[in-house]
Amino acid sequence: MSGAIYVMWLRQLKRFWRSKARMAGSLGQPLLFLFALGLGFGPVYSAAGQGNYLLFLAPGVIAMSILFTSMFNGIEVIWDRQFGFLKETLVAPVSRINIMIGKTLGGATVALIQGVVVLLLTFLFGFRVHSIGGFFLGLLFMILIAVLFTSLGIAIASRMTDMHGFPIIMNFLIMPIFFLSGALFPLENLPSVLSIITKINPLSYGVDGVRGALTGTTHFGLGLDFLVCSVLAMIILFIGSKLFSKIEL
Amino acid sequence: MENSLEVKNLSKHFGKLKAVNNISFNVPKGSIFAFLGPNGAGKSTSIKMFTSLTKPTKGEILLEGINVLKNPDNARKQFGIVFQDHSIDDELTAYENLKFHAVLYQVPKDIRETRISDALKLVELEDRKNSLVKTFSGGMKRRLEIARGLVHNPKILFLDEPTTGLDPQTRNSIWKHIKMLNKEHGMTIFLTTHYMPEAEEIADIVAIIDHGKITAQGTVTELNKKAKAKTLEETFLKFTGKSIREEQGSGLDMMRRMRRLRH
Numbered sequence: 001m002s003g004a005i006y007v008m009w010l011r012q013l014k015r016f017w018r019s020k021a022r023m024a025g026s027l028g029q030p031l032l033f034l035f036a037l038g039l040g041f042g043p044v045y046s047a048a049g050q051g052n053y054l055l056f057l058a059p060g061v062i063a064m065s066i067l068f069t070s071m072f073n074g075i076e077v078i079w080d081r082q083f084g085f086l087k088e089t090l091v092a093p094v095s096r097i098n099i100m101i102g103k104t105l106g107g108a109t110v111a112l113i114q115g116v117v118v119l120l121l122t123f124l125f126g127f128r129v130h131s132i133g134g135f136f137l138g139l140l141f142m143i144l145i146a147v148l149f150t151s152l153g154i155a156i157a158s159r160m161t162d163m164h165g166f167p168i169i170m171n172f173l174i175m176p177i178f179f180l181s182g183a184l185f186p187l188e189n190l191p192s193v194l195s196i197i198t199k200i201n202p203l204s205y206g207v208d209g210v211r212g213a214l215t216g217t218t219h220f221g222l223g224l225d226f227l228v229c230s231v232l233a234m235i236i237l238f239i240g241s242k243l244f245s246k247i248e249l
Numbered sequence: 250m251e252n253s254l255e256v257k258n259l260s261k262h263f264g265k266l267k268a269v270n271n272i273s274f275n276v277p278k279g280s281i282f283a284f285l286g287p288n289g290a291g292k293s294t295s296i297k298m299f300t301s302l303t304k305p306t307k308g309e310i311l312l313e314g315i316n317v318l319k320n321p322d323n324a325r326k327q328f329g330i331v332f333q334d335h336s337i338d339d340e341l342t343a344y345e346n347l348k349f350h351a352v353l354y355q356v357p358k359d360i361r362e363t364r365i366s367d368a369l370k371l372v373e374l375e376d377r378k379n380s381l382v383k384t385f386s387g388g389m390k391r392r393l394e395i396a397r398g399l400v401h402n403p404k405i406l407f408l409d410e411p412t413t414g415l416d417p418q419t420r421n422s423i424w425k426h427i428k429m430l431n432k433e434h435g436m437t438i439f440l441t442t443h444y445m446p447e448a449e450e451i452a453d454i455v456a457i458i459d460h461g462k463i464t465a466q467g468t469v470t471e472l473n474k475k476a477k478a479k480t481l482e483e484t485f486l487k488f489t490g491k492s493i494r495e496e497q498g499s500g501l502d503m504m505r506r507m508r509r510l511r512h
């Protein structure tokens with residue numbers, strides 16, 4: 001059975017590798033954020049006594065690029081439906097949960113590669129990781145974010161038939177998840193409405209985990225970050241495979 | 250068990266439309282069964298139900314003795330299918346498409362490569378096995394889809410209009426291979442086509458479906474006799490009438506027709 005998961009994963013990576021333009025294109029946004037916000041807000045941030053803004057921002061931008069790539073993985077399902085390949089997958093004697101796991105791992109790997117490339121880019125802007133152990137812990141949180149949001153994207157896509165509707169819905173979801181997550185600003189001393197929203201936003205824990213691991217400062221604590229991200233990833237993966245198994249062609 | 254496929258009181262409704270309306274028939278093991286009908290008759294919808302892609306509104310399907318609705322994963326191992334429309338990954342090579350298929354169908358590792366290269370030889374695509382499918386012509390893609398349907402050595406092969414859009418040479422060679430699979434390997438063949446002479450030539454049993462209902466069924470000789478016709482084409486027209494099926498057309502068809510009227 002693991003063979004099925006493996007080929008689903010492999011297919012996703014091959015498709016990604018063969019369209020490198022997609023990869024190059026999706027680096028534009030993180031670069032812009034690092035350049036404009038990182039350099040632009042840096043002086044104000046340090047004047048307010050908060051230290052180096054780039055050190056704070058970089059994990060947020062890494063998480064952002066993973067979030068975007070992960071959620072948009074869902075569009076592969078819609079393409080497969082449109083171009084007919086989904087039929088080939090769905091008549092195969094493979095359980096729907098394994099199809100879902102294979103697709104999710106494939107998409108999450110693509111998102112993780114994207115995130116690692118952005119991490120390397122942040123080094124060019126002067127970002128530094130505080131320890132080797134922290135680097136690997138950071139990778140773990142990046143994987144969790146990737147799995148969590150890839151399964152969310154695929155779950156949503158499995159309920160949609162419309163190629164044009166998907167990006168609209170995605171942007172509608174991704175923007176608030178990103179902006180209200182603590183990727184761009186510290187979660188301390190926020191107005192109460194914003195504070196509540198950031199607490200129920202799963203990405204807040206993902207960003208905090210990556211930041212805590214890479215730089216050593218966390219808001220929620222790495223234990224809670226890990227718990228929230230991993231439990232939620234499992235739940236959405238499970239719901240996703242239920243939705244996926246309901247697809248009819 | 251002497252039937253590869255048993256269909257009992259099968260229906261599929263889309264809102265008010267009864268795309269498939271209470272059909273029942275058997276496909277004997279080792280036979281070539283042609284499912285014929287005008288556009289929109291319900292052929293593809295039926296095949297989607299047989300192959301577990303769509304749930305019937307009601308009815309029962311036994312595939313090689315396995316209940317498709319109750320035991321879909323087991324039923325999926327029994328058949329191969331060539332869909333009416335495109336179902337290949339263009340971004341992968343021909344070989345990669347077949348490899349993907351072989352792994353999904355758990356073809357044992359030691360015979361995987363032989364199966365893949367045999368299938369590619371059969372449709373004469375060996376020399377192009379490492380090309381991306383997006384560089385293939387329509388006919389080559391079709392042949393690859395047929396090869397893919399054979400990689401796991403199914404007991405029954407569904408072919409939904411396998412020769413549409415192909416040149417006569419390719420059509421002949423495909424039918425020749427299908428006959429060979431049937432005669433030499435005892436593979437049951439369930440096919441649809443709009444080329445009546447092809448069906449006449451190859452099929453052991455024919456069923457004619459129209460507006461979701463089966464209107465005639467039997468051997469070609471039996472049906473021709475019943476319709477007092479010389480060819481299957483005449484018989485087909487006698488059973489299904491001469492009007493073009495536009496009343497059932499989709500929204501797109503309606504738009505096309507209206508545009509035609511306006512110009």
Ligand SMILES: Nc1ncnc2c1ncn2[C@@H]1O[C@H](COP(=O)(O)OP(=O)(O)OP(=O)(O)O)[C@@H](O)[C@H]1O
Pocket residue numbers: 249263266268286287288289290291292293294295333497498499
């Ligand atoms: N998903 C769907 N939703 C609504 N109606 C559908 C759907 N799929 C098929 N139909 C309708 O069901 C009817 C039967 O369609 P089907 O594709 O089975 O015809 P067919 O016999 O394969 O025709 P053709 O020879 O043109 O391929 C048609 O009227 C079609 O518009």
Ligand SMILES: [Mg+2]
Pocket residue numbers: 292293294333409
């Ligand atoms: Mg059809």
